[in-house]
Every structure is written in C-alpha cells, then in structure tokens.
Amino acid sequence: MTKASRTIAIARKEFLHIIHDPRSLIIIFVMPLMQLILFGYALNMEIQNINLAVIDYSRTPQSSHLIEQFEGSEFFSVFHYNGKHSDIENIFLKREAKIILVIDQDFARNFQRQTKTSIQILVDAADPNAATIIKNYCYGIIANFNLEHGGQISQPFDVEPRIWYNPDMKSAYFFVPGLIALILVMISAMLTSLAITREKETGTLEQILVSPIKPIEIIIGKVFPYIIMAFLDGFLILMMGMILFKVPFAGSHFLLILLSTLYIITALSLGLMISATVETQQVAMMMAISATLLPTVMLSGFIFPIRSMPILLQYVSYIVPAKYFLIIARGILIKGNTFFQLGFQTLALTLMSIILLIRTLRKFSLNLEK
Amino acid sequence: MIEHNKIAVRTNKLTRRFGKFTAVDQVSIEVKQGEIFGFLGANGAGKTTMIRMLCGLLKPSAGDATVSGFDVYKQSENIKKNIGYMSQKFSLYDDLTIQENIEFFGGIYGLTKEQIQSRKKTLLKEVRLTNVEESMTRDLPVGFKQRLALGCALLHDPLILFLDEPTSGVDPEARRSFWDLIYHTAEAGKTIFVTTHFMDEAEYCHRLSIMRDGKLIAVGSPGELRDLYHKSNMQDVFIEIVNGE
Amino acid sequence: MNDIEIINFKKSYGDVNAVNGINLQVKKGELFGLIGPDGAGKTTLMRTICTLLLPDAGSIQVKGMDVTQNIPGIRALLGYMPQRFSLYQDLTVEQNLNFFADLFQVPQSNRESRLQQLFQFSKLEPFKKRAAGDLSGGMKQKLALSCALIHTPEILVLDEPTFGVDPVSRQEFWEILHSIRAEGTTILVSTAYMDEADLCDRVALFFSGQIKAVDTPLALRKNFKFPLYRLQGKNLRQLRDFFDQISGIHTTQTFGDSLHVSFSGKQSESQWQAWQKKTGGNLVSWQVQEPSIEDVFLDLIK
Structure with missing residues (x-):
C-alpha cells in the first residue's frame, strides 16, 4: 500500500x-x-480619514473654499485627482478613495448669480454602512458652507448623491x-x-x-x-x-x-x-x-x-x-x-x-x- | 459514643425497577453503626442503584429501607444531610489550597463561618494535614489529596460515609495509612460503605456483600467468604460468585 | 539477545525526575510486568520504549534498535496500547479495527483472516456493528488490545490496560495475554494493582522513578524476610495496640476482620500462647500468612 x-x-x-x-x-x-x-441589520459606525478625491473643473476661489471645508473636517483626507474623467471608476477599483467630489465648471458662476448650482459626489458603496455615513457627513459640510455664505446666497445648492456599485445600499x-x-x-x-x-x-x-x-x-x-x-x-x-x-x-x-x-x-x-x-x-x-x-x-x-x-x-x-x-x-x-x-x-x-x-x-x- | 449493635442501615426486600429491567431485586441487608461494609459486583450488578437509593437520590420501587433511622421514601432530605461521599477522582479543586477547599465544601454544606473554622481545625488534625493547609492542592502527593477528600466528605459530620474505589492507583503505603484513617473514623461511630472493583481494597472491609444481576448473592467477612467458597483469596471468591449460576 | 534492553535510562520533566536511572532487560517471549503506583514513572518508560519520548540519558534498545535512531523500524514491530486508551467512541468495532489496519498497512489479503483471529479471542464478532462507546468497559479493553495487535507485532506494550475494569473482565483479559504470550509475542505490561504481579512471568517493582526489585513474583515473595501472620481477635484495635508495643515487631496492619503482623524473626508456638494469655484471650487465633507482592513492595519502599 x-x-x-x-x-x-x-x-x-x-x-x-x-x-x-x-x-x-x-x-x-x-x-x-x-x-x-x-447580520441583515445595519450597525452604527464612526468613520475617520476617508480618502476623498477632488476633481475641480471650476478652479475658482469659491470652489477652493468648498474644498477647504472638506479638508478642515476630521472625516476626510482630501487629494486632487488629475486623471481623465473617464478613469474615475479606477479610483474606486484601486481603492484610492471612498468618495469623489466633482465640482462643475459653472459652479462659481451659478453661485454668484445665486441660481441653483450643483456639485457631484460619488460614494463607493461596496460598504453600504460606511457609504451612508459618508453621505451624511457630506450633507453636514455642505449645509455649513451654505450657512456661511448665506448672506450672499439666497438659494443653497442641492446635493444629489450618486452611489456606485451598490445603488440600493x-x-x-x-x-x-x-x-x-x-x-x-x-x-x-x-x-x-x-x-x-x-x-x-x-x-x-x-x-x-x-x-x-x-x-x-x-x-x-x-x-x-x-x-x-x-x-x-x-x-x-x-x-x-x-x-x-x-x-x-x-x-x-x-x-x-x-x-x-x-x-x-x-x-x-x-x-x-x-x-x-x-x-x-x-x-x-x-x-x-x-x-x-x-x-x-x-x-x-x-x-x-x-x-x-x-x-x-x-x-x-x-x-x-x-x-x-x-x-x-x-x-x-x-x-x-x-x-x-x-x-x-x-x-x-x-x-x-x-x-x-x-x-x-x-x-x-x-x-x-x- | 459508639453504640455497638445499633443498626445504621436496614433494607428489607429493597427493589428498584427501570421499566422491565430490575436493577436491584429484593435486597435485604443490615449494617451496624461503626461497620465498614463493602459492595462488590461486576458492572451493572446493581451496586450503583443500591447506593443511590440509600443516599436518597433514587426512590425504591418496592421494599423498605431506613438510613440512620430515616425512611428513604419520606425523609430523603434528612438522609442527604447525614451522608458524606468521596469518589475515586477526589472531587477537589486543584487550584485552591487545602484550606480553601475545606472552606468551599463547608460553604456548600451550609456550615456557618464559625462552624467551618472549628471543624477545619479538628479535621485537619484527624486527616493529618496540619501545617500544609496553605499548600495548593495540585502540588500534593496522591495520598494527601486522598486524605483531604476524606476530610471534605466528613466536614458536615455525617453519620454515614460512602467511598467509591477510594484507594485505586495509590501506592501501598498511602493505601494502608488511608485505611488506618478509615478504621479510626469507623471506631468513632461512622458507618462506612465502600464500592470497589478491587479485591485488595475489599480485603479491608469488615463485611462484604457481593451482588449479581441485582440480587444479593453473598454477605460476610472476607475470611468467612473465603472459607465458605474454599478459596485462598477474594479475587477467586468473587470470580466464582459472579460466574456461577 | 533481549527484546528490550534498558541501560541507565533517565528522563525528567522540568525539575521532576520521572525516571531516575534504571536498568532493565525484557527477554523474548516473556510476559513482563511493570508494577507500581500512579506517578512511579511507568508511562514515561513505556512511551520512551515506543519512541514517543526521547531519553535524557542512557539508552533503550528494542530488538537491537536504538529508540533515538531507528524509529520507523521499532514502530513497525511494536504494538502499543496507551494508558486510558479509549478508541474512537463514535466508530463501530469494525470501523475502529479497519482504521488501524489501514494505518498499519495490513494488506487486504491478510486482513480478513487477522480480524477472524482477533475476534476469536476477543469474542467481539457479534458486536462488530456496535459503536465502541456503547461497549462495556471490558469489551472496550479487548477492542483496544485488538487494535494494538492488528499488525501482528512482535512486542506488545500495554500501559495499565486493566484500569477501571471489573474483576471478571480483568481475569479474562489476563487469560488473553497469556494466550498471546504463548504464540511467542513479548509483552510488557504496566499496572498499579499489586495483585496482578502474580500473573506475570517476571516483574519490576517501580517506585518514584526507580526500580526497587526485578524477579519472578514467586521469588520476590519467597525472599520476603519478615515472617507474616494473620491474627483473629475479639477487639482488633486493642490487639493492634498490643502488638505495636512488642519488641521485634516489624509491621501491623488491620485487614477487615483480621490483623496482619510481621516480625524480624519467626515466632514459636509457645510465644503465641503467651501472647494469647497476655491479651486476656483477645487474641483468638494465629496462622502463617503468605506475603503478597504488596507486602514486598511496602517493605522495599520504606
């Protein structure tokens, strides 16, 4: 044998x-x-130092100010993404960032005209609990931003988050x-x-x-x-x-x-x-x-x-x-x-x-x- | 202090059935106070059932039994208060000291602090463990553990003591000194029941009972049984009885 | 050549000397007993013989092979039943046997006949479909022995095989050992029960890591130099107190309804009669008692 x-x-x-x-x-x-x-139930979580990639097409004092608001928060560590817009997905696949902030070209112009302006926030929701929390942090920062500029802006901008990978969270x-x-x-x-x-x-x-x-x-x-x-x-x-x-x-x-x-x-x-x-x-x-x-x-x-x-x-x-x-x-x-x-x-x-x-x-x- | 001929345990046609199986079949014994009484028998002969009934842990199916005058049917709580038990594995806590073991067992028998302290002193002397009471149990030689286990079983001053193969595997010197202690305990008026597989242990009993298939086959002193069956040792007596029909 | 040759073997665990320099020879075809209480070092010695432990000093040879050198060679010809060996409780008798047959690579062609041989002495065939856990203690021991024998070893090492087994099964087990020995197998068996010494060809009395004596059980008992008597009396406690005071007394020990006393020399009949008078008739009878291995052992460890 x-x-x-x-x-x-x-x-x-x-x-x-x-x-x-x-x-x-x-x-x-x-x-x-x-x-x-x-484990179907969600659990509470605290999140810090989330990598945030910024794509700033506006490049204006207004947009910089908005980015400073994110930088000033303990939740995010912000970096500027210089790649092509079509490669944005790679940021998530390579896990370079959990969240991407896209500021449109006409951000400052709309802001000054005090018309409704918009920014784009993309959240990697492969981890849905984290994604929800990240989304809420963003709302908070943007609301602050609106408040600070409240004297100048009568109409705050709206946020419409788009969530990738796990749209239903x-x-x-x-x-x-x-x-x-x-x-x-x-x-x-x-x-x-x-x-x-x-x-x-x-x-x-x-x-x-x-x-x-x-x-x-x-x-x-x-x-x-x-x-x-x-x-x-x-x-x-x-x-x-x-x-x-x-x-x-x-x-x-x-x-x-x-x-x-x-x-x-x-x-x-x-x-x-x-x-x-x-x-x-x-x-x-x-x-x-x-x-x-x-x-x-x-x-x-x-x-x-x-x-x-x-x-x-x-x-x-x-x-x-x-x-x-x-x-x-x-x-x-x-x-x-x-x-x-x-x-x-x-x-x-x-x-x-x-x-x-x-x-x-x-x-x-x-x-x-x- | 010891009343000779006073009966400590008496059973009359004691029987216990489990469904159709009769574990103990009409067993009648009388055991005197101060006697060391051995229960021998092959596995499943009914020894364990017999002991459990005498401890008040199991109700008989038929027959009568009194233990220290208490009826096994009606007064099992009183019986439990008056018996001590020591198993072959000496259920001691290895990671407690001698003293802590005694205090723990005193506590579960419901003794007060003062009672435990006074009992502890006399007991340690009796089982010859003075001066080592601070030692960790696991560091003790087997002979010491055995004596400590005996001490713990005697803490609440029971009238009847059950020993289950108390000296299997210990060296002959420790065994002999342990049995001297048992004789001493018996002379002080305790009645002692021993269950064992080992005939060299059985030789120490005053009287032995041998059971087979739930029935009591023979009762007598080791000498009487040897003479009765014309054998030179208990091993042969036992084999003869258990194999015989 | 001896089957097992032990020279100045030492083994310790930390500060504890489990075996403290022993010499021992086990001859081919003999039933050799290691007799001693728990903790004497029997298991350590047996495990080393089976190549499961390494000696700290000295040497052990099994059929001329060193236990540190030729481990596969020794394992192939050894059958070993460890202490408290309990088998696979959830496997059937047959599954247990087949597992060990696979492990020891018993060829399929020999297997059926070997199983039949083993069933012949163990009488376990009717129970072969039963789980090992549901067997009685005696049957478990026999199954464990069968597993150790499955590959027809030349030397059988059994560590306390009769532990916790009832006397009838114990006797049957020893009868089986005698028949295995008769087939030429060398058997080394350990036990804490002194009375089992008489069932061996030769024994070593083992105590706290040392061998106190090696001989046939008969010779050991014959050489016991303290004449032993069994006494009957009306009050044994008083009788024992009386003999404890006698000069020339060696030991006194109560045994149920009798008292064993031993002396440095033989006692005359007239001396006994004098003692009977002196105890006021408490001493009823006296007779010479054959010393047991336990008596011998007790004397050697003093």
Missing part, C-alpha cells in the same frame, strides 16, 4: 466522525444561515462576503484544531503516532474533510445571499474559488498551528476564538471599517487573513475585480500560509516531546 492509503484512512475516519455527530453538522450548516439573517451585499470569510475561517481553523486536540485528549493520537505514519499524512488526512465542509458552507452562504439578498456575482467564479482555497489554506494552517501547540480542546477552543473569530469579526473590516480604528489596531489588522479575503470577496462579487487588482491580497495570504505551515510542520513532531 502507498502513503496515500494512510492519508485516506485518516480522512475517511474523520468523515465518519462528522457524520456520526449530527448536532455539529447542524451547527455547521444552520449557524451561518442564522447569522446571514441576523443593501447591507447583505456587505455582510455576505464577510460572513463567508468568518465561516470559512471558523470551520477551517476552529474545527481542525478541535479535531486534533480531541485525539490528544482521548489518547488516540498516541496510538496513531506509533504507527509508521508521517506528519504530512496525518495533517492532510485530518484537514481534507474540513476543506470540503468549508467549501460546502461557503457555497451555501453565497447561494442564500444571492437568493435572499440578491447579492451580485460580478467577477469570475474561478477566481473566487481559487482565492477562497488560498484563504482556507491560510485558516487551516492557523488551526493546525494551534493544535500543534495546545493539549486540550478547551484551550484550543479559546485560542481558536481569539485567533480567528474575534479578529475576523472585529479587525477585518467585516463590521467596523479599518480606517476608523485606532492606528495600532489598523496595524494589527494586517495580520488578520480575513481582512484580505474580505477585499477579495467583495471585490470579486460586487465590483468584478480581476486577479491583478487583487494581487496584493493574494500575496499576503500566500505569505501567511507559507509561514504558518512551515512553523506547524516543525512543531508537529511524531513524538510527545514538547
């Missing part, structure tokens, strides 16, 4: 465990659906990719670490270790069933998201599968790393929660925008795999991002996986020495 047969033996046994425990099976498949429905758009990120990391990291530490606790791992098996065979055999479960679950959430909340699928199916696999491998490596370090299910559970569940919910941009976090936490967010997957999933599903637009995220996840796997394989010894 070949090495593959031992790996298959482990994987088959692991599947039997999963099938024999209908309760966990229900949790694995029902919990995400419950969350999907729960449905929260589910925003939450579905986040939920996929959460469920994949939980199943991959939490369940695998529990599955291995359980064998440590019951003493069965000791029995497996004295067989002629190699660490890589145990690891692959152990994680394979959970990869399948993770995929099934991710697929389930996506399908439900598309049916219930009309989540679009703008990008490539193949790309999403490919990059999800990468993310699952990162999460599995994390889970294996945990199980190679701890001895009991209880500790594994706590470590898995602090290493996967909490950062994914709190620090990935899933619920709270990373930009509005304290600077330290923003740095911490760089080691949260879900942060990258979230950008990937939102990018592919909602914006139709291509592989090259997601190059940085792909690279980050790949690096994390390699580091974690090397550490795990070193730690996962075939004996009981610490």
Whole structure:
C-alpha cells in the first residue's frame, strides 16, 4: 500500500466522525444561515480619514473654499485627482478613495448669480454602512458652507448623491462576503484544531503516532474533510445571499474559488498551528476564538471599517487573513475585480500560509516531546 | 459514643425497577453503626442503584429501607444531610489550597463561618494535614489529596460515609495509612460503605456483600467468604460468585 | 539477545525526575510486568520504549534498535496500547479495527483472516456493528488490545490496560495475554494493582522513578524476610495496640476482620500462647500468612 492509503484512512475516519455527530453538522450548516439573517441589520459606525478625491473643473476661489471645508473636517483626507474623467471608476477599483467630489465648471458662476448650482459626489458603496455615513457627513459640510455664505446666497445648492456599485445600499451585499470569510475561517481553523486536540485528549493520537505514519499524512488526512465542509458552507452562504439578498456575482467564479482555497489554506494552517501547540480542546477552543473569530469579526473590516480604528489596531489588522479575503470577496462579487487588482491580497495570504505551515510542520513532531 | 449493635442501615426486600429491567431485586441487608461494609459486583450488578437509593437520590420501587433511622421514601432530605461521599477522582479543586477547599465544601454544606473554622481545625488534625493547609492542592502527593477528600466528605459530620474505589492507583503505603484513617473514623461511630472493583481494597472491609444481576448473592467477612467458597483469596471468591449460576 | 534492553535510562520533566536511572532487560517471549503506583514513572518508560519520548540519558534498545535512531523500524514491530486508551467512541468495532489496519498497512489479503483471529479471542464478532462507546468497559479493553495487535507485532506494550475494569473482565483479559504470550509475542505490561504481579512471568517493582526489585513474583515473595501472620481477635484495635508495643515487631496492619503482623524473626508456638494469655484471650487465633507482592513492595519502599 502507498502513503496515500494512510492519508485516506485518516480522512475517511474523520468523515465518519462528522457524520456520526449530527448536532455539529447542524451547527455547521444552520449557524451561518442564522447569522446571514441576523447580520441583515445595519450597525452604527464612526468613520475617520476617508480618502476623498477632488476633481475641480471650476478652479475658482469659491470652489477652493468648498474644498477647504472638506479638508478642515476630521472625516476626510482630501487629494486632487488629475486623471481623465473617464478613469474615475479606477479610483474606486484601486481603492484610492471612498468618495469623489466633482465640482462643475459653472459652479462659481451659478453661485454668484445665486441660481441653483450643483456639485457631484460619488460614494463607493461596496460598504453600504460606511457609504451612508459618508453621505451624511457630506450633507453636514455642505449645509455649513451654505450657512456661511448665506448672506450672499439666497438659494443653497442641492446635493444629489450618486452611489456606485451598490445603488440600493443593501447591507447583505456587505455582510455576505464577510460572513463567508468568518465561516470559512471558523470551520477551517476552529474545527481542525478541535479535531486534533480531541485525539490528544482521548489518547488516540498516541496510538496513531506509533504507527509508521508521517506528519504530512496525518495533517492532510485530518484537514481534507474540513476543506470540503468549508467549501460546502461557503457555497451555501453565497447561494442564500444571492437568493435572499440578491447579492451580485460580478467577477469570475474561478477566481473566487481559487482565492477562497488560498484563504482556507491560510485558516487551516492557523488551526493546525494551534493544535500543534495546545493539549486540550478547551484551550484550543479559546485560542481558536481569539485567533480567528474575534479578529475576523472585529479587525477585518467585516463590521467596523479599518480606517476608523485606532492606528495600532489598523496595524494589527494586517495580520488578520480575513481582512484580505474580505477585499477579495467583495471585490470579486460586487465590483468584478480581476486577479491583478487583487494581487496584493493574494500575496499576503500566500505569505501567511507559507509561514504558518512551515512553523506547524516543525512543531508537529511524531513524538510527545514538547 | 459508639453504640455497638445499633443498626445504621436496614433494607428489607429493597427493589428498584427501570421499566422491565430490575436493577436491584429484593435486597435485604443490615449494617451496624461503626461497620465498614463493602459492595462488590461486576458492572451493572446493581451496586450503583443500591447506593443511590440509600443516599436518597433514587426512590425504591418496592421494599423498605431506613438510613440512620430515616425512611428513604419520606425523609430523603434528612438522609442527604447525614451522608458524606468521596469518589475515586477526589472531587477537589486543584487550584485552591487545602484550606480553601475545606472552606468551599463547608460553604456548600451550609456550615456557618464559625462552624467551618472549628471543624477545619479538628479535621485537619484527624486527616493529618496540619501545617500544609496553605499548600495548593495540585502540588500534593496522591495520598494527601486522598486524605483531604476524606476530610471534605466528613466536614458536615455525617453519620454515614460512602467511598467509591477510594484507594485505586495509590501506592501501598498511602493505601494502608488511608485505611488506618478509615478504621479510626469507623471506631468513632461512622458507618462506612465502600464500592470497589478491587479485591485488595475489599480485603479491608469488615463485611462484604457481593451482588449479581441485582440480587444479593453473598454477605460476610472476607475470611468467612473465603472459607465458605474454599478459596485462598477474594479475587477467586468473587470470580466464582459472579460466574456461577 | 533481549527484546528490550534498558541501560541507565533517565528522563525528567522540568525539575521532576520521572525516571531516575534504571536498568532493565525484557527477554523474548516473556510476559513482563511493570508494577507500581500512579506517578512511579511507568508511562514515561513505556512511551520512551515506543519512541514517543526521547531519553535524557542512557539508552533503550528494542530488538537491537536504538529508540533515538531507528524509529520507523521499532514502530513497525511494536504494538502499543496507551494508558486510558479509549478508541474512537463514535466508530463501530469494525470501523475502529479497519482504521488501524489501514494505518498499519495490513494488506487486504491478510486482513480478513487477522480480524477472524482477533475476534476469536476477543469474542467481539457479534458486536462488530456496535459503536465502541456503547461497549462495556471490558469489551472496550479487548477492542483496544485488538487494535494494538492488528499488525501482528512482535512486542506488545500495554500501559495499565486493566484500569477501571471489573474483576471478571480483568481475569479474562489476563487469560488473553497469556494466550498471546504463548504464540511467542513479548509483552510488557504496566499496572498499579499489586495483585496482578502474580500473573506475570517476571516483574519490576517501580517506585518514584526507580526500580526497587526485578524477579519472578514467586521469588520476590519467597525472599520476603519478615515472617507474616494473620491474627483473629475479639477487639482488633486493642490487639493492634498490643502488638505495636512488642519488641521485634516489624509491621501491623488491620485487614477487615483480621490483623496482619510481621516480625524480624519467626515466632514459636509457645510465644503465641503467651501472647494469647497476655491479651486476656483477645487474641483468638494465629496462622502463617503468605506475603503478597504488596507486602514486598511496602517493605522495599520504606
């Protein structure tokens, strides 16, 4: 018999465990659906330092004054965009700015004539909660501007925001990719670490270790069933998201599968790393929660925008795999991002996986020495 | 203080059924105050059910039983106040000190602060744990833990003490000194029930009862049972009884 | 050549010396017992023999192979049943056996006949579709043993296999061990139950990381140098107090309805009669008591 047969033996046994425990099976498949429905509710958020791109066709003291108002606010960091108007979309795709302010040529003229003048504000609403808040900040600043010039202007200008990518601002758009990120990391990291530490606790791992098996065979055999479960679950959430909340699928199916696999491998490596370090299910559970569940919910941009976090936490967010997957999933599903637009995220996840796997394989010894 | 021949526990045709299955079948025993009485039997022979009925945790289906004069049907609350229990796993908190363990168990038995303080002193002396009461339980040798567990079971001064495989896995020296402590406790008037799988533990009991399929097959001192079955040790007696029809 | 050769083996965890320099030889085909209480170091020694731990000092050789050098070689010929080994509770008897057969790469062609052999002694065939968790304690032990035997190992290492099992199943388990030994398998078994020592060919008495004695159980008991007597009395407490005062007394121990006393030398019949008088008839009878392994052990750890 070949090495593959031992790996298959482990994987088959692991599947039997999963099938024999209908309760966990229900949790694995029902919990995400419950969350999907729960996360339909919007959450309150504070946002700071949003990149704002200004395209000023007016170039008048009046328009500069309006821009100063935005610059003076703590919410925005303003820069002037000098590219072609037709390339505006790229600002969002490359995530250079969340909001674009377009001031028309006749802004000053209309303003002086005290006729109704208009500006254009474009908001990236791939993140609808943030978009709503950004929109309201804009209203506030513009209202102030009107008030200050109130003596001169009898008629304040009107704002008609146009929202791109997610015109209906449905929260589910925003939450579905986040939920996929959460469920994949939980199943991959939490369940695998529990599955291995359980064998440590019951003493069965000791029995497996004295067989002629190699660490890589145990690891692959152990994680394979959970990869399948993770995929099934991710697929389930996506399908439900598309049916219930009309989540679009703008990008490539193949790309999403490919990059999800990468993310699952990162999460599995994390889970294996945990199980190679701890001895009991209880500790594994706590470590898995602090290493996967909490950062994914709190620090990935899933619920709270990373930009509005304290600077330290923003740095911490760089080691949260879900942060990258979230950008990937939102990018592919909602914006139709291509592989090259997601190059940085792909690279980050790949690096994390390699580091974690090397550490795990070193730690996962075939004996009981610490 | 000890009234010899005073009956501590008496059962008369005590029976417990679970559906069609009869776990304990018309068992009649009498156990005297100050006696160390062993319950032996294979798994599922009815020992656990028997003990649970005597502790007031399970109502009998038929028959009578009194524990320290209290009726198991009507006075189970009184019975619970008068029994102590020590399991083979010594349910102690490893991350508390000896003192803290005693205070905790005193608290759950509803003893007042003053009662706990005075009981603690006498008990620590009795189980020979004075001068180490500040030690963390997890750092104690097994023999010490065992004595602490016994101390905790005796905190509320129960009349009857149940021991479940109290000395399995400990070294012979610790076992012997533990049993000396048990003999001492029995001489002070406590009645002690021991359930065990291990015949070397059974040898320490004054009298043994051996159950099979819910029925009481034999009762007697270890010596009497050896003579009765013409065997040189309890292990062989036990095998004979459990395998015999 | 000995099947297991242990020379000056040492192993510690932090400041705790689990095993403190032991020498031991296990011969081919013998049933060897490691007897000692919990925490004596039995598990540490067994895990090291099974290549799961590395020695701090000294060496252990299994069939001439060093446990630090030829790990795959040793694992291939060893069967190991870890302490409190509980199998996969949710898998059936058959699934458990097949899993370990896959793991140890038992060829499909031999598998059916091997399973039949194992079922023959374990009598588990009628239960093969039952989940391991639903088996009785004795059946679980037998299944665990079968899993350790699935690849027909030359040496079997069992760490407290009879822990928590009722006496009848324990006896049956030892009978199975004897039949495996009869087929030529070397067996190293550990136990905290002193009375199981008598069921081994040779035993090592293990206490706080050291071996106190190695011999056949019979020789160990024969060499016990304190004549032991079993006494019956009307009041054992008073009788024990009386003998505690006698000069030349070695130990006194109450055992239920009798008292065991041992002396530095043999006592004459007239001496006993004198004691009977002196206790006012409290001493009823006396007879020579065969020392148990526990008596021997107790003496060695003093």
